[in-house]
């Protein structure tokens with residue numbers, strides 16, 4: 001059985017180091033959150049000595065009110081000091097796989113507040129028990145990779161694929177997808193995967209002899225195929241959804257229907273803007289400097305091949321914790337994560353740099369800007385509004401919601417539609433859990 005209890009990250013709030021994160025400008029905040037943002041912006045500085053007493057005014061009464069029924073969650077990529085703040089208030093920080101299981105494994109937690117991007121909160125909601133409520137501190141916090149794989153983009157193409165290949169098509173949905181795409185995976189007998197178990201899930205799917213449709217990250221798809229020794233020429237990436245949307249037919253793809261028929265795995269064309277900036281030249285630069293280079297598998301194939309190691313966020317954090325005094329690392333992943341890793345490494349004499357921080361690079365330290373929209377005023381406001389029973393419905397996360405991250409508006413399914421989606425999406429998540437547990441046990 002995989003241990004999905006959340007360990008402390010070991011991160012500590014240091015006095016004197018500013019908490020600088022805000023979702024500026026003020027117009028970006030929902031009306032209900034503006035008073036908290038105004039107070040936060042008016043603080044004389046961002047040092048923990050100043051911010052914490054202000055935050056305590058809102059969070060401590062909420063913690064007291066909800067007691068053991070409240071669970072705060074945050075992803076490792078949360079910017080500023082939010083991960084440290086969440087841990088300070090007895091919350092938990094981890095990667096998307098471990099976060100996804102927290103409602104399921106903690107039935108005593110009735111109110112779950114997540115500081116992360118929407119698909120993570122929605123996955124918690126899909127796996128939650130009926131009496132649990134999942135809330136996101138900022139509904140405009142979306143994952144750009146997922147935003148290029150909304151159901152209105154993917155489903156018209158998936159319908160064409162299903163028409164052509166029928167039951168021979170199996171969809172694998174990376175965790176970075178909406179519940180609607182996880183349900184598509186479930187309907188086709190497929191599974192969800194994360195960056196830590198994608199190779200096991202794809203291996204399991206291949207054993208069924210089906211044509212695979214991997215959504216949404218083309219880079220993770222290529223990297224997993226490479227790890228499994230698959231022939232890269234048997235992969236076919238669909239057009240960039242940013243430029244092509246869903247305005248094409250299968251006959252229009254590179255190589256046409258013949259290429260599609262020959263493909264073992266079809267990749268949706270989305271990508272993560274944070275991870276695609278990493279290049280083999282960056283790897284060579286830091287290796288020449290005597291460093292071990294580790295990258296996340298959402299990076300391009302050539303970069304992953306050039307690196308010394310590649311793996312999920314938890315893999316990268318474990319590598320930081322396992323490094324010995326004198327070790328020197330270059331890490332290619334989200335900028336806030338690397339900044340936190342650098343501070344923790346420095347305490348033990350481990351020297352860590354961000355992979356993109358090479359001379360002349362414009363991509364230095366790139367963070368996940370959308371995830372960082374969950375800032376201290378959003379955390380304070382969410383908890384205070386929940387305590388008062390005044391939390392905006394738009395912050396409640398239900399399975400099947402489709403979110404417009406620009407306005408924060410959500411298209412919510414009817415109850416019967418949601419119930420059907422939950423069955424299908426859960427089936428895909430449970431297949432992932434089964435495949436993962438089997439490998440952990442072996």
Ligand code: SF4
Nearest residue numbers: 143144145272274368
């Ligand atoms: S780092 Fe990239 S993949 Fe991860 S949540 Fe942010 S935009 Fe999405």
